[in-house]
Amino acid sequence: DGGITQSPKYLFRKEGQNVTLSCEQNLNHDAMYWYRQDPGQGLRLIYYSQIVNDFQKGDIAEGYSVSREKKESFPLTVTSAQKNPTAFYLCASSPLGTAREKLFFGSGTQLSVL
């Protein structure tokens, strides 16, 4: 099955702790994205990557970090600097090269603070 896999489905963070959300895709897509979803606020872009070893900040990158060492993987770390991390996090991917392409989404990770 081709698709995007996010893990874990639920994650709990303690005060001062960094946590990492996993995102893997086997669609051979070049571009990958992380969105944060809060009730009533829609989707806000955290980071995106259009190619391996390169990524750009989105609208709300503070308190987050990413890496793109492999084409199929784009993990997101929520650092202790992110003071309000409770949200639903969505990873997405798309082919590169045209703005006509849709995004494919994973099933999300719900992060909560203990």
Add this chain to the structure above:
Amino acid sequence: AQSVAQPEDQVNVAEGNPLTVKCTYSVSGNPYLFWYVQYPNRGLQFLLKYITGDNLVKGSYGFEAEFNKSQTSFHLKKPSALVSDSALYFCAVRDDRGSTLGRLYFGRGTQLTVWP
């Protein structure tokens, strides 16, 4: 700047009635427009897109959307709503002249409830 507005947080319709979920957009160049649906605790699923051509676009699950350039709108429609259509709907836009070709800009979402 690119942006999307979904003016209604909630839309309620009776099963069997037509439904409309509204979306307006703002881009510098020509718009590429998308609709996605989200069921509780799940990712977004693609419904349909407008790139060019016919202003009426047909998509999954009987949904369609009408592109109106003069009104900068891309409303989602369905002739006969089902209870199973109840979900959160997102409109999104890309600018064909954007330097960040990968970015989609999303609206805040509209919760559709179809009651029996």
